[in-house]
Amino acid sequence: MDTEEEITPQELKSGLKKIRLRRWFLWILIIAYLPMMMMAMQTQQAGQTVITAFIIWVLLLIVAVALMALVRCPQCGNCFHMNGFLFRPVRKCFSCKLPLNADKKKT
Numbered sequence: 001m002d003t004e005e006e007i008t009p010q011e012l013k014s015g016l017k018k019i020r021l022r023r024w025f026l027w028i029l030i031i032a033y034l035p036m037m038m039m040a041m042q043t044q045q046a047g048q049t050v051i052t053a054f055i056i057w058v059l060l061l062i063v064a065v066a067l068m069a070l071v072r073c074p075q076c077g078n079c080f081h082m083n084g085f086l087f088r089p090v091r092k093c094f095s096c097k098l099p100l101n102a103d104k105k106k107t
């Protein structure tokens with residue numbers, strides 16, 4: 001009966017914080033790719049290290065995307081970045097259009 005129940009600002013804040021954290025994890029991972037490869041190429045067995053580093057990076061990327069895809073909107077309970085089977089990391093909820101920085105705006 002209470003599916004449309006109002007959520008508290010605290011719930012909204014912690015929910016959005018979680019989404020932002022997971023987004024950061026993905027961006028940091030993408031940014032870290034280049035310096036990581038540069039470091040791998042400096043090592044003695046560069047070829048092997050580069051491959052190992054790349055495999056680890058891809059696995060982490062899959063985890064990061066999965067975490068992001070599964071994170072739920074604190075307002076409507078649907079997946080924040082998913083529109084059906086489409087994964088789109090935009091700054092707004094697909095179902096209820098809740099902006100990612102909704103808790104930072106003063107009402």
Ligand SMILES: [Zn+2]
Pocket residue numbers: 073074075076077078093094095096097098
């Ligand atoms: Zn939503």
